[in-house]
Amino acid sequence: MNNQIDRSVDVILDELAAYAKKRVKRAKETVCLEEMREKAMSLPRGDFYFRHVLESPGMSFICEIKKASPSKGIISEDFPYRKIVKEYEAAGADCISCLTEPKWFMGSDEIFCQIRSDTYLPMLRKDFTIDEYQLYEAKCMGADAILLICALLNTSAMANFLDICEEMGICALVEAHDEKEIESAVSAGARLIGVNNRNLKDFTVDLNNAARLRDKVPPEAIFVAESGVHSSADIVFLKAIGADAVLIGESLMKASDKKSVLESFRRAAQ
Numbered sequence: 031m032n033n034q035i036d037r038s039v040d041v042i043l044d045e046l047a048a049y050a051k052k053r054v055k056r057a058k059e060t061v062c063l064e065e066m067r068e069k070a071m072s073l074p075r076g077d078f079y080f081r082h083v084l085e086s087p088g089m090s091f092i093c094e095i096k097k098a099s100p101s102k103g104i105i106s107e108d109f110p111y112r113k114i115v116k117e118y119e120a121a122g123a124d125c126i127s128c129l130t131e132p133k134w135f136m137g138s139d140e141i142f143c144q145i146r147s148d149t150y151l152p153m154l155r156k157d158f159t160i161d162e163y164q165l166y167e168a169k170c171m172g173a174d175a176i177l178l179i180c181a182l183l184n185t186s187a188m189a190n191f192l193d194i195c196e197e198m199g200i201c202a203l204v205e206a207h208d209e210k211e212i213e214s215a216v217s218a219g220a221r222l223i224g225v226n227n228r229n230l231k232d233f234t235v236d237l238n239n240a241a242r243l244r245d246k247v248p249p250e251a252i253f254v255a256e257s258g259v260h261s262s263a264d265i266v267f268l269k270a271i272g273a274d275a276v277l278i279g280e281s282l283m284k285a286s287d288k289k290s291v292l293e294s295f296r297r298a299a300q
């Protein structure tokens with residue numbers, strides 16, 4: 031993987047979606063859509079564990095496991111993900127977000143499944159969802175939640191995916207970056223809305239995005255502030271603007287002592 035990212039590239043989301051389409055097409059050659067749907071639907075319905083954990087009082091922490099990203103290249107050469115999840119657990123993480131996108135994030139379904147078998151924490155399968163097939167895959171992998179990115183889905187596709195998640199008893203974290211996307215998420219019926227502080231078109235990060243958009247998310251939905259959290263001061267800021275949860279990746283992945291960094295973030299949220 032090329033660690034030198036061209037920051038001017040604004041097509042990365044399109045490329046991620048196109049590659050996800052290819053991956054789904056390939057997967058369907060092994061297990062077709064009907065079979066995957068049947069497998070998923072035959073499993074016991076989930077109990078929306080992910081959302082219930084985020085609904086508990088106080089700010090919740092969704093801690094991410096990722097080796098690389100399009101904006102940062104390799105984040106963590108050393109990637110002992112099974113050890114990392116234990117450190118997150120020990121430091122009081124509420125949920126785990128695990129990237130499964132293989133090309134830019136260097137994730138995989140296998141990594142997800144290994145972590146799944148190691149932790150009791152609710153897990154988000156973080157991938158670029160463009161096909162219902164991926165929802166069934168996620169359910170079969172034991173995911174408690176999946177990611178839906180507004181920039182990749184129109185309102186009706188989003189509503190359809192949310193209905194499928196509802197039927198399977200898993201949650202959808204619906205990610206928005208601006209007012210229009212939040213409106214789309216709300217009218218599709220999203221109950222967990224993540225505002226990304228990272229602009230996925232130019233990779234700039236600004237925590238004020240969450241602040242600016244906080245009031246656009248209805249109070250009955252859970253508001254997750256995503257990306258760009260690097261310090262206890264960031265946590266204090268996001269708590270003050272009314273974030274119910276934060277999703278943190280890079281700063282934890284880069285920390286040599288993840289447990290103490292996460293513990294300090296959690297103290298800042300009290």
Ligand SMILES: O=C(O)c1ccccc1NCC(=O)[C@H](O)[C@H](O)COP(=O)(O)O
Pocket residue numbers: 042043094096099100101102226228230233256257258259277278279280281
């Ligand atoms: O992070 C990227 O470069 C990126 C590029 C294109 C699509 C998604 C991308 N990242 C996903 C995320 O937003 C983050 O993994 C997540 O919110 C955690 O952010 P951070 O704490 O800043 O690592």
